[in-house]
Amino acid sequence: MEKVEKKLREEAKKLLADKKVDVIVGYEAGTLPLTATPVFITTPEEADKLVWNPFCQHNLAKYVHDLISAHKESQKRLKPDDRKRKVVGVVTKGCTSRSLVIHLQERQYERLDISILGVPCTGYADRRKLAAKLGGEDILEGTLEGANLKIKTASGEKTVALKDVLAGNCVTCRFNNPVISDMMLGEPAPAMNPAAEYAEIDEFEKLSPEERWAYFEKEMAKCIRCAACRQACPSCYCKVCFAEQSMPQWVGISEDPSDTQVFQFMRMYHMVGRCVDCGSCVSVCPMGVDLRKFLKKLDKDCFVLFNQRAGEKVDFPAPLQDQRMDDKEEFIYSPGGGH
Amino acid sequence: MSHHDKPAGKKSEGWEPKIVAIVCNWCTYAGADLAGISRIQYPPNVRIIRVPCTGRINPFYVVKALQAGADGVLVSGCHPGECHYISGNLSARRKFATLKSFLNYIGIEDGRTTFTWVSASEGERFAQVIKGVTERVKALGPATKLVKNLRDAAVAVAK
Known part of the structure; x- marks a missing residue:
């Protein structure tokens, strides 16, 4: 991990010094112990801020999209000949790379607009799982030592195994390495446990419709419609979200539970073949809604029906x-059975 | 669709389901026309919405119809390979395969949403589809899930 970090800083410096990129989106140490936060590096001197560790949780593709679309918007006032390309370098793990592929499939920017610094990923720590392990106590100091987290809290020192607090999406991840990259920093990481990827979904499917509805209703009742999930999602980049459209008004603004259910259902449905299971929405949700239970189903369906995983293949159209x-059309109704 | 004449709660006496049928102009709508011209009888529970092509249907239409109180939603277009716009129904098929599966997954009854193909020459099939769908929805009773119940909310506020 330190080796990757060292190499990352070196390469970032080189790219910025050679003016190959205008900005590098990466991670820096967060203000709290055992956290990392996105950082935008524009000069070689700043490159030493970059870190790579199991707290780098954000899907940086979101920022890449924001930066490039803002740049393109600002270039509109210039004559076509005077327009300049802004190249965004991005520290890219598996899920981030698949989000970049989705952006490319959806023609949001060109491959030349981005420079991908690929890093192998072995999963990130879920802050909720960690908090549960510590009984909700604040982390005063913390260090990563090998496969363990040494943490100091008000009640003393504790050791937590990293693998016990990995996020749910990381535990069954099959894309531990970027699917596309301009350079790969470090040795590729092995896959986690992709065989168990859909175990949770298969379990849920076995429940009766009433039980499933009860769970959906319970989870959606938590939602306060703050739209943090949408803001964090790299696949949610519409200039005007359906949730805010007023002609027609797709989502009602009443307190009725159905309005929240319809908002969440449709936001999730928009992720067919577009959700890379990066866990961004889950980690930013202030209410702890179990979004992954539903989003992973879309991923499963997409694979079962169209034999594709979101953002897996470059130069291949997205499923929808x-x-x-x-x-397959088993779902097509036929009066009296048969087609 | 009005929320006010919806029976609250369980199956009430004399209840007739309201079914929204979103059909394509070129095949199923013409099929419905043929059923009419041929004087084939079918249940009067469907409200037909004509769209240019099933590929034009935003999956939101289906969800919104359910929220607005439709007891069932039917989507029907041209058979695969017969689309007036060549592949609109194939796009629709991918959308609706995932939409229906996702609706079922959150616990919406399978019979609430129906997708099928009816061509312009299949007046008889159109009538059969409507009969079948109406029976399926009748068996399920009034829709309760995802439904926006403004009347109950208004009553609660008044109290």
Whole structure:
């Protein structure tokens, strides 16, 4: 991990000094112990701020999209010949790279607009799981030592194994390395436990519709519609979100539970073949809504029906951009059975 | 669709389901026309919404219809390979395969949403589809999930 970090800083310096990129989006140490926060580096001197550790949780593709679209917007007032390309370098783990692929599939920017510094990833620590391990106590100091976290709290020192606090999406991750990159820093990481990827979904599917609805209703009742999930999601980049459209008004603004359910249902449905399971929405949700239980289902369906995983293949249309004459259609109704 | 004449709670006497049928102009709508011209009888529970192509249907239409109190939603277009716009129904098929599966997953009854193909020459099939869908929805009773119940909310406020 330190080796990757060292190499990352070196390469970042080089890219900035050679003016190959205008800005590098990466992670720096957070203000609280055992956290990391996104950082935007524009000079070689600043590159030493960059870190790479199991607290680098954000999907930076979100910032790449924001930076490039803001730049393109600002270039609109210039004559076409005077327009300049802004190249964004981005520290990229598996899920981030798949989000970048989705942006490329959806023609949000060109491949030349980004420079991908690939890093191998072995998962990030889930702050909720960690808090549960510490009984909700504040972390006063913390260091990562090998596979363990040494943490100092008000009641004394504690050791927590990193693997016990990895985020749910990391535990069954199959994309531990970027699917595309301009340079790969460090040795590729092995896959986690992708065989158990859909175990939770399979379990949930076995419940009766009433039980499933009860769970959906309970989870959605927590939602305060702050839209943090949408703000954090790299696949949610519409200039005007359906949730804010007023002509037509897709989502009602009343207190009725159905308005929240419809908002969440449709936001999640928009992720068919576009959710990379990076866990951004889950980690930013202030109410702890179990979004992954539903989003992972879309991923499963996409794989079962269209044999594709979101952002897996470059130069290949996304599942809902594409269609085949022989797509599965068991769900098509036929009066009296048969087709 | 009005929320006010919806029976609250369980199956009430004389209840008839309201079904929203979103159909494409070129095949199913013409199929419905043919059923009419041929004087084939089918249940009067469907409200037909005509769209240019099933590929034009925003999946939100289905969800919004359910929220507005439809007891069932039917989407029907041209058979695969017969789309007036070549592949609109194939795009729709991918969208609705995932939409229906996702609706079922959160606990919406399977019979609430129906997707099918009816061509312009299939007046008989159209009638059969409407009959079948109406029976399926009748068996399920009034929709309660995802439904916006303004009347109950208003009563609660008044109290």
